[in-house]
Amino acid sequence: MxxxxxxxxxxxxxxxxxxxxxxxxxxxxxxxxxxxxxxQPPQDMVACAHCGLHLPRSDALAQGADAQLRYYCSAQHRAQGPA
Structure with a gap:
């Protein structure tokens, strides 16, 4: 016990x-x-009009009017234009 x-x-x-x-x-x-x-809340992703790289909209460089707005990943791609 x-x-x-x-x-x-x-x-x-x-x-x-x-x-x-x-x-x-x-x-x-x-x-x-x-x-x-x-x-952080999710961010909108956009594709570069030249190379197709996806990046956050806040980091992308935009060019064009609202109807034809294109996003680019760098200034060089923006200068070269869409592929």
Whole structure:
């Protein structure tokens, strides 16, 4: 009976130790996760009219009127015009 009581105390102690260790690991990982969890909204992608490279609209160079607006990946491709 005495050995059963000692075994029960050891099992409870190991369970408490593991739960505290798991909680510490989760707390240590939370700041790293929160730092990168701010996702940016998706951006519109456009293709270069010369080479077909896809890039975000904010990085592309636009040329033309609204009806014939073309996007280019670089000033050289814009100077060369559509392929």
């Amino acid at each position: 005495k050995y059963l009581l000692v075994l029960l105390v050891i099992v409870v102690a190991v369970g408490v130790w593991r739960s505290r260790r798991r909680a510490e690991n989760l707390d240590a990982q939370r700041p790293a996760r929160n730092a990168g969890s701010r996702l």
